Amino acid sequence: MPDDGLNPELRRELYTKMVLIRKFEEKLIDLAREQARVIGMQILSVGQEAVAAGVVKALEPDDVIVSNHRSHGHLLAKGADPKQLMAEIMGKAGGVNKGKAGTLHLCVPEINAIMTSTVVGASPPLGVGAAFAQQYRRLPHITAVFFGDGAAAEGSVHEAMNLAALWKLPVLFVCENNAWAGAQCLKDHSCVEQIVKRAAGYDMPGEAVDGNDAEAVYRLSVKMVGHCRSGKGPALIEAVTYRMRGHGEHDHGHYMDKTVLAQWTERCPVRRLRERLAGEGILTAARCDSIDAETVALVESAVAFGDASPFPEPEAALEDLWIQ
Template identity: 40%
Template sequence: MDLSKEKKIAMYQDMLKIRLFEEKVFELYGQNIVPGTIHLYAGEEAVAVGVCTNLRKEDYIVSTHRGHGHCIAKGARLDKTMAEILGKKTGYCKGKGGSMHIADFSIGMLGATAVVGAGIPIATGAGLSIKLRGTDQVAACFFGDGASNQGTFHEGVNMAAIWKLPVLFICENNLYAMGTHQRRVMLVKHVMERAVAYGIPGVCVDGNNVLEVYEATLEACKRARNGDGPTLIECKTYRRKGHSRWDPATYRPKGEVDEWLNKDPIQRMKKHLIVDGVFSESKLIEIEEEVMNSIEEAVKFALDSPFPQPEEALEDVYA
């Protein structure tokens, strides 16, 4: 695989950044200082990082309710992300969006939406805009297994397919939509099988292996940038915690949870880097400290920032 040592290290670092960031958000939520609820991305880091490593700054992503990891992988600032989650004025959306509504057009992050499946037509629209402007950008759309049962999935993927739009449909299949297992709501085993219905390539990868996600996305990007249209990539993964902060996830059998926790994407990449001789264990510890410091700084920035004022509530409502 054509991946430099530097790129592999950056991938590891980004995954770790997401994991430690999410652990921090979990901790802050426990202190009752995070408004609303939170949906953590911990366990699924290899998907966002494997995909975004192939993207350029000007490429687009569209995210979901479980979006912190997508933002970080696309290059969002940790301090402004944390400030938004804490509802602070210095956050990406001036503290008015919160955890599920972070956007940063300057890095191609078109936004997250709490409406399941609603990001899919937005990504198709972004793909249409790219095609009309004639650039070689791509738009990557993240969505869950649950979202793939929404009408928006059918409409959005079909339209991107017929117009050969440069869109990457990235299904993060973590087996559950809230507490509902995939097998109760779809008869196909793999979401990827649905690609046949739209006449586009569908691939299924180990979503806990960042290198596999990277490779599949590399191909899909080539196709999209060449004007050959979209690809559906299903990444099999698992969330380490419940659906949202309140959910103890007791509906998941212990054996299943253990099996997936053993396939931790970060530990696997760490092992790969050591076995491959890319880095020593001490260098990896150094990276860990660096990442932890950047998160502590982000938390301090967010905690020290003011809340927006009530009279600002109606500002920025229309653009």
């Protein structure tokens, strides 16, 4: 069972995982600027690492996650191999989906990261389907589904929440409220700015949390995961965070207020946890530096793995198809 005591080892793991997500995506920022080194839009979770790390840490390995277009952090937190993930993002045959998914259609079934959907608002109904299967098969597992504040305004999300609550499905809805949906800010597309208020409409527990505090996210996740696993039905977490870059690396975010960005930079989840753990003597500054260096080396080896892998053969497009 997950330890909700936030012991030192667990806190170090949270930190290490967030560093991995940050360094992995910082590398993607570099690669996205090189012509054809990575293919397609790079939609990153820089600044939102605490949500992925905190929620997934509260799950069991057999629990399922369903993610959306901003998925790298969720997948790395769940245990995806950085080398195969990087190769996939590069569109290479050595990738987790043999180079046929790219960054936007990733899945890693071996670690129960069974689907991502780039259709905004599609991941909650998919998560409800996975949770229905878990309930139907009487499995003790739950499904955590990640979606954005933009998705929260989609009809499909309301239907998913209604059905999950009605059928008491073991699904944890995790809304990453990063204040933006593309170039549109939350208050311009939703009459309710606190997404968590919607939980009451479906008679399920819902709580908001500082999405830039990995330990707070973890603590709330342990509680909500416990609720979902107990058979009482779904729960909603609203992780309040901020999108620190444009929607993707193609978007320079000229419409974003630089003062607000600077305020959120001060709240960087990676630095906050580092400072807290260093302050409590749980990690020394030197150990933090070596975690950073080891992670950079790991990410470089992932890029080398991707570079060395070939692109898939055209015939491979016809493999792995499911025809009913």
